[in-house]
Amino acid sequence: MISDNDTKLKKAIRESNCVHIRDIGHTIALPVEKQYGKDKQFKTYTKAVAGVKVREAMRETGYLLPPRQRTVARFMNLSQTIRWSKNMQRIFASPSANGKQAxxxxxxxxKTTGELSCIPGFVNYALKLIRSEGMSRKSIGMCLKEMDKILKKNNKRINRFKLSVRQYLEQERDKLANExxxxxxxSDMIESLFGCHKxxxxxxxxxxxTACVLILPLLTRTGDRGxxxxxxxxxCLEGVFMKDLESWTKDNLTDNLAVKRRKKLAG
Known part of the structure; x- marks a missing residue:
């Protein structure tokens, strides 16, 4: 059973005696957050990135603003910001005097972004491989080999990141039934499905x-064009009536608080 690393989901899967497969996108972002999330330099850098977007939005250098930072799962989406920083360092001699200061x-x-710059390359490689070809002994071996090839910088944080990723991949490999x-x-497909519902x-x-949740099966793609x-x-839809929806709602869902509030306030 696949999920992110939410504590409640992990507990539910464990108590159901199912094998828990951790979503690679969420899991591989955790060691990045662990190594850099509380780092003063990194926190000040991200604050500066957010600040410059506000200050320079309507100014001459507005076309050079950094990409939008996500507030949720931001460590899964660092690559664009890091790439922007590297490009800005490369063209730093071009902007006006005001731009240089901004x-x-x-x-x-x-130094911090330079250290981080090698991580997105490996992360993107691993995500593309595992998402397209699945988690197997072969794909895990390829990821481990590529990690050693890309992450060559020898410092404590990079080494700790590599160790965490290696442990994760090896643990998932041990769960596989056979060769x-x-x-x-x-879990991208699941998240996309619920995103459509939201x-x-x-x-x-x-x-x-609400009963709107019953639209989920219709959003799934079963089979293919061929x-x-x-x-x-x-x-199936023609055989379902409003009374069936009302009965299902009564048996499976809690009271709609918006309706309850409206009735209560109406006196």
Whole structure:
């Protein structure tokens, strides 16, 4: 069973006696966060990146602003910001005097970003390989080999990152049933599915989970263009009536707090 590293999900999977496959995207970002998340230089750098986007937005150098930083899972999306910093260091002689002052922090924290710059290359390689070919002894071996090839810098944080990734990959390898086993190790499809559901559901949190959740099976892609699914979605939908939805909602969902609030306030 695949999931991220959420404590509740891990406990549920463990108590269900299922094998837990950790999502590679979330898991491989954890050692990056562990090594750099509390680092003063890195925190000051990210603060400067966020600040310059606000200060320079409507100025002459606005076209050079850094990419937007994510507040959630930001350690999974560092590559664009690090690449921007390296490019800014490369063209630093070009901007005007005001631009030099505004973006001077890219040089100030160049050592930190330079150290980090090799990590996205390996992470992107590992994610692309595992997501497309699955988790297998072969793909794990290729990742370990590529990690030693790309992450050549010999310092404590890089070495600790490599050790954490190696332990993760070796632990996942030990879970494989046999030499030929290939397992999915990415929860991207699940997250995309629920992302579509979140887009369609009400923005009012009081509504909670409604019968709209039943749209999830329709959002899944079963089969492919050459071999479409044998599931008769049209026939299934035609056989479901509003009374069936009401009955299912009553049996499976909690009270809709938005409706409860409206009735209560209406007197």
């Amino acid at each position: 973006f001077d922090f890219v040089n100030t924290y160049g 030929k086993s290939v397992w999915n190790a990415s 887009f369609k559901r009400s923005r009012n949190p009081l509504h909670g989970v 071999h479409p699914s044998a599931v008769g979605f049209k026939h």
